[in-house]
Amino acid sequence: MLGNRLVLTQGLLVASLAVLLMGCTGTVTRRPVDDEMIKTTNATEVDQRSMCEKMARSLIDLPQIANARTPPTIAFIEMSNRTTQAVDSYNLLSSIRMKLLEYGEGKFVFLDRERVGRLQQERRLKRTGEVTTSGARNLYGADFFLSGRAFSEERRDGRNREVYYRYSFTLTDAETSAIVWERDYEFKKAGTVGTAFR
Amino acid sequence: MILNGRGVWLVALGAVVCGLAAGCEETNPQVLFSRCRYAECEQVLRPQIPDAKHKDYALVSLQYSSAALEAGDLATAAGTIAKAEAAMNEIEGGGDTAAVVVAESLKTYRGDPYEKGMAHLYSGFLALQREDHENALAAFRRALIADQDTRTENPDQKQDFVAAHYFAGLAYHLLDENENAHVHLEQASRYTAPNAMLTLGAVSTANTFLLITSGYGPFKIASGPGGSIAAISKPPDPVTQVRLECDGSPLGDAAFLDDLLTQAAAQGLGEMDKIRIAKGVSKEVLAQVPYASLFSSAIHAEADVRVWSFLPGRLYVWAGRLEPGLHTLALRCSGPDAGQAAACDQVWFYVPVKAEKLNFLNFRLAPFRQDVTDKVLVPVTALPEKKGK
Numbered sequence: 001m002l003g004n005r006l007v008l009t010q011g012l013l014v015a016s017l018a019v020l021l022m023g024c025t026g027t028v029t030r031r032p033v034d035d036e037m038i039k040t041t042n043a044t045e046v047d048q049r050s051m052c053e054k055m056a057r058s059l060i061d062l063p064q065i066a067n068a069r070t071p072p073t074i075a076f077i078e079m080s081n082r083t084t085q086a087v088d089s090y091n092l093l094s095s096i097r098m099k100l101l102e103y104g105e106g107k108f109v110f111l112d113r114e115r116v117g118r119l120q121q122e123r124r125l126k127r128t129g130e131v132t133t134s135g136a137r138n139l140y141g142a143d144f145f146l147s148g149r150a151f152s153e154e155r156r157d158g159r160n161r162e163v164y165y166r167y168s169f170t171l172t173d174a175e176t177s178a179i180v181w182e183r184d185y186e187f188k189k190a191g192t193v194g195t196a197f198r
Numbered sequence: 199m200i201l202n203g204r205g206v207w208l209v210a211l212g213a214v215v216c217g218l219a220a221g222c223e224e225t226n227p228q229v230l231f232s233r234c235r236y237a238e239c240e241q242v243l244r245p246q247i248p249d250a251k252h253k254d255y256a257l258v259s260l261q262y263s264s265a266a267l268e269a270g271d272l273a274t275a276a277g278t279i280a281k282a283e284a285a286m287n288e289i290e291g292g293g294d295t296a297a298v299v300v301a302e303s304l305k306t307y308r309g310d311p312y313e314k315g316m317a318h319l320y321s322g323f324l325a326l327q328r329e330d331h332e333n334a335l336a337a338f339r340r341a342l343i344a345d346q347d348t349r350t351e352n353p354d355q356k357q358d359f360v361a362a363h364y365f366a367g368l369a370y371h372l373l374d375e376n377e378n379a380h381v382h383l384e385q386a387s388r389y390t391a392p393n394a395m396l397t398l399g400a401v402s403t404a405n406t407f408l409l410i411t412s413g414y415g416p417f418k419i420a421s422g423p424g425g426s427i428a429a430i431s432k433p434p435d436p437v438t439q440v441r442l443e444c445d446g447s448p449l450g451d452a453a454f455l456d457d458l459l460t461q462a463a464a465q466g467l468g469e470m471d472k473i474r475i476a477k478g479v480s481k482e483v484l485a486q487v488p489y490a491s492l493f494s495s496a497i498h499a500e501a502d503v504r505v506w507s508f509l510p511g512r513l514y515v516w517a518g519r520l521e522p523g524l525h526t527l528a529l530r531c532s533g534p535d536a537g538q539a540a541a542c543d544q545v546w547f548y549v550p551v552k553a554e555k556l557n558f559l560n561f562r563l564a565p566f567r568q569d570v571t572d573k574v575l576v577p578v579t580a581l582p583e584k585k586g587k
Contacts, residue, residue, distance in 0.1 A: 041289065081332045084339045086280065086321070089332060154343050159469070161289065194294030195469050196305045 041163045041189040042085050043152070045095070051167055051185040052096055056103030059171070062181050064144075065108055074171070075111045075142035083152035083165065092150065111142055142174045159193045227261065231508050234567040236269035247278075253293060256285040257307040257504055260317060264508035267320065268562045276324040283317050283340075301498035302474060312416075312461035313506045314344035315359050322365055323409055326372075327558045335369035338362050349466035358389040358464075361409075361455040361513045368401050372556075376402075386455075393453040395517050404517040405556055410452050410529065412437040412542065412563040413511030416462040417503075424499035426478030428471075432459040435511045436531070436538035437563055442516055443528040452514035459511065474499050510562065522553035531563060541565040 059065055065072055079093035097110055112119075119139065126133035148169045155162045164186070171181035224230055227246070230239035243262040248255050259282040267275035286308045297305035309317070322337030341362035348356050367382035380398050387396045394400055413435025418428040442449040478499035485494040527546045533539035542563040551557050 081336060084336050084343060086283075086325075086333045086336055156343065156346050191289040193289055194292060194297075195473070196294045196297035196302065197292065197308055197470070 041154075041161055041191050043083065043150070043165050043187075043189070047165070047187055047189075048095060049099060051187075052099035053103050054185065055169065055183065056100050056105075058183060059100070059181065060105060060107045062171075064173075064180055071107055071109045072143040073109050073111050073140045074144045074146050075113050075174070076146045076148075077113070078147040080149045083150050084154060084163075085152070087150070093148070096148065109140070111140055113142075144180070145172045145174050146170070147172070159195070160190065161193065162188060162190045164188050227265070228507065231261075231265060231268075232564075234268075234562075234564050236265050237271075239265040240269050240271060240274070250281070250285065253304065253306045254504070255306075256282045256309065257506065259285070260309075260313070260506045261508050263320070264506070267324075267560065272324055272327060276321065276328075279317055279321045279324070283314075283321060286314050286317060287340075297470070297502075301500065302470065302502040303500065303504070305502065307502075307504050309506065310462060310465065311344050311347040312359075312458055313509070314347070315341040315362060315461070316415075316458070316506070316509055318344060319359075319361055319365065322362075322369070323558060323560065326365070326369070326407075326556075329555060331369055331372040335366060335373060338366035338369055342366065345461075348461075348464050349468045350464045351466065352464070354389070355464040357385065359456065359461065360386045360390045361515070363389075364396060364455060364515060367398070368407070371398065371401050390453070390455060395453045395515065400517055404519055406518060406520045406551055407556065407558050408442070408452070408516040409558070409560040410440055410514040410516065410563065411510030411512065411560070412440070412514070412531070415458045415506065415509030415511055417505055417507060418501065420501045420503055422478060423475065424478030424481040424497070426474040426499040426501055428501035428503060430459065430462050430465070432462075432511050436533045436535050436565070437512065437542050438533040438539070439531070440514050440516075440563070441530040441532070443530065444520060444525050446526070449516065449518060452516040455513040455515055457512050458509060474501060520551045520557070522551050524548045524550055529561060529563065538565070 076093055076097050079089055079096065081087045081089050081092065100108075101110060116139070122131070123136075123139075125131045127136070146169065148167060151166045151168070153164045155164075165188070167185045169181075169183050169185075170179055172178070173180055224233075224235075224238075225242055227239045227242050230236075230242060240262065243258065243265055247258050247262055259278050263275045263278040263282060266272075266278060285306075288306075288308070292306035292308065293304050297303075308314075318337045318341035322334045322341065325331075325334035325337055341359060342357070345359040345362065346356045350356065363382045363386035367379045367386060370376070370379035370382060376398060379401070383396055383398055383401065387393070390396070414433045416430050416432045418430055421427050421429045438454075440452040442452060477497050481494050481497040481499050484490045484497070525548075527549045529542075529544045529546075531539040531542040542565050544561065544563065544567065546561075549559070
C-alpha cells in the first residue's frame with residue numbers, strides 16, 4: 001500500500017515536471033496574417049492591409065475607373081515617409097501597390113515605371129530581331145498618377161503612449177493634372193509602459 | 199661578470215614577468231574605449247552581445263555601436279543602433295513585475311530618455327550620411343519624442359534636446375519643408391547660446407556638417423536609503439570650446455548644442471523611483487527593529503545604475519562650406535584648464551569633402567587619443583582602398 005502510494009506520488013511529480021518543462025521550450029506556430037502576437041505602436045502590415053482594402057474599394061467606385069471601357073493605368077510615383085518609424089519607402093510603396101492589386105478586382109492596372117529602362121532595352125532587342133517577339137505593342141502611358149504620404153504624431157503622458165497615423169493618397173489625372181480622388185486613412189495605436197520603466 | 203645564485207633567480211623571474219606581460223592583451227572594453235582604441239573595443243565587444251531577449255541586449259549593443267561609430271565602421275554602427283532602438287522602444291514585457299517586486303536591476307535595460315534620444319540622434323546622423331533624409335528626419339523626431347519622456351515638472355525640459363532640433367531642422371530643409379525646418383531651428387536656438395550657425399540661412403548654404411563630441415556621458419551611483427536613489431554625475435570634461443581650422447585657415451568655433459548631464463539630471467521622480475525609495479526606507483527601518491533584520495535583508499531597493507557609458511558628455515556642431523577635395527582639419531580645444539583642454543586637440547589629414555553631396559563627419563575629442571601618433575589622425579573613409587581585394 002505504502003509502496004503503491006510512493007510510486008503514484010513519484011509518477012505525479014514526474015508528470016508535473018514534464019508539463020512544466022514543456023512550457024519552457026520554444027514553440028513555432030502558424031498564425032493568421034491579421035493576428036499580431038507581438039503588440040507594438042508601430043504601423044504594421046495588419047494596419048496596411050485594412051487600409052488598402054478600403055482604399056481599393058473606394059478607387060473601384062470612382063466613376064473614372066468604374067465606367068472605364070478598359071482598366072485605367074496608374075503609375076504609383078511616390079510614397080513619402082513622415083512617420084517616426086524607420087521605413088524603406090520603396091518597400092512601403094510596393095507593399096501598398098501589391099495589396100491594391102489584390103483587392104482591386106482587376107479594375108485598374110499599375111505601371112512598372114521603375115523598370116522602363118530595362119523594358120526599352122528588351123523592346124529594342126525584339127525590334128532588331130535579336131530576341132523573339134510575340135508582336136509589337138506600345139508601352140502604356142499613365143492615365144493617373146498615385147502619390148502617398150505617411151504621417152504620424154506621438155503623444156506621451158506618464159505611462160501612456162498614443163501614436164496617431166495618417167496615410168494620405170492623391171490620384172491625379174496625368175493629362176489634365178486634375179485631382180480626381182483624395183483620401184486620408186487614419187488610425188491610432190496606444191500602449192501603456194510598465195511601472196518599472198517610469 | 200658571473201651571476202650568482204640570487205642573480206640567476208632574478209633574471210629568471212624577470213624573463214617570466216616579461217613573457218607574461220607580452221601575452222597579456224587588454225580585453226576590458228571600458229579601458230579600450232577610454233584609451234580611444236575603438237577598433238579593438240569593437241572586436242572585444244562583438245562576441246559579448248547577448249541574445250535579443252537578454253536584459254542587457256540593448257545596453258551591450260549600444261556600447262558596441264559607439265565603438266563601431268568612433269572606429270569609422272558606420273554600417274555596423276547603424277545596423278546595431280537600429281536593433282538597440284527597437285529593443286529600447288518596446289512596450290510589453292521587460293521584467294516589469296520582477297523589477298518592481300524584487301530588484302530593479304532585473305528589468306530589461308531600455309535606457310533613460312537622454313539615452314534613447316542619443317540612440318535616435320546617432321541613427322539619424324548616420325542616415326544623413328547615407329542621404330536617407332526621410333529616415334533621418336524620422337530618427338530626429340524620435341529623439342525629440344524621447345525627450346518628452348523626461349519626468350520633470352518643467353515643460354521646457356521636455357523639448358530642450360538642441361541637437362535633435364537642429365538636425366530635424368536640417369532634415370526638413372533637405373526635404374524642402376523649410377517652414378518646419380525654421381520651427382525646429384528656432385527651437386534649437388531657444389535652448390542654447392545664440393549662434394548664427396543655427397539658422398536656416400546657414401544650414402541651407404552649408405555643404406559640410408561636423409558633429410563634434412567631447413568627454414563622457416553621465417553615470418549613476420546608488421545612494422540614499424538602501425541605495426535606492428540613483429545620483430547622476432559625469433566625469434570632468436576639460437573642453438568647453440572647439441575652434442576649427444581648415445588647411446591653416448580659421449573656420450570659427452563649433453556651436454555648443456547639449457550637455458548630456460543636464461539632459462540626464464532633468465529626470466524628476468518617476469513611479470519606479472518612488473517605489474524604490476519606499477523600499478529603501480523600509481529596509482533601513484526594519485534593519486533597526488529587533489528580529490526584523492531578516493526581512494530587511496530580503497528587500498532589494500538598489501537603484502539600477504546601468505548606463506550607456508560610452509556616450510559623450512557634450513555635443514557641438516559646425517556647419518559651413520568647404521571646397522571639394524582633401525583637407526587638413528584641426529580641432530583646437532579650450533576650457534577652464536588650458537593645458538588639459540589642449541590635450542584633446544586633433545589634426546586630421548586627408549579629410550574628404552565631396553562635391554556631389556553633403557558631407558557629414560563626426561569627431562570624438564579625447565585626451566591624447568592613443569589610436570594615433572603625435573595627434574595625426576586619418577579618418578577611415580579617407581584611407582586608400584586596399585589593392586587586390
